[in-house]
Amino acid sequence: MPPSPPARQWRVPPVLPAVKSAGALVLVALGLLFTGDDPVPLVLAVLTAVVLLGWAARDVVAPVRLAADADGVTVIRGFAGRRLLPWSAVEAIRVERRTRRGLSAETLEIDAGESLHLFGRYDLDAPPEEVAEALHAVRAAAS
Known part of the structure; x- marks a missing residue:
């Protein structure tokens, strides 16, 4: 193993x-x-x-907003709860970029079919693009 x-x-x-x-x-x-x-x-x-x-x-109370390991992705749920999304439930991991009124924003989107989890830079303390790359790497290593 x-x-x-x-x-x-x-x-x-x-x-x-x-x-x-x-x-x-x-x-x-x-x-x-x-x-x-x-x-x-x-x-x-x-x-x-x-x-x-x-x-x-x-x-x-719940500073960790997102975690990933071989089992899947753990996201925050509600005020301070956690939810494990197994890799098989994660349909897509992408970064959405939007520009409004001259300001651009990036949001990390984790699509788990029936649920969509959104994270901004201040949720992650890292650029969403870097986090998406890391999630893809963990997912590939887990398969």
Whole structure:
């Protein structure tokens, strides 16, 4: 039996949860600064900050967004769950490039038939093109 290829993981950049948390604090500070007699700006700032902190919490609780080994690809599911997609279930791995308003974005797409999993650069802390190449290499080594 040939040795299995080493597992690869891609995760959120470590600084991202801190940036999101700092952004939440700035929002609350701005809400306090501009409240005056009207509490609506503060309420909106606090609600937005709570959402941003929840997003940062997800980055801390489940930093690994994508992993690949001989068994298949493990993707994040829900807030912090995981789902293993066996290589036989993965129909396509591709990078989608889009340009809108002068800005270009790349998204890694993993098509598993009934489900489509999308990952951006900040989900992977690597260019989606490099991750796609690595996934193809792990898949080829596993077959």
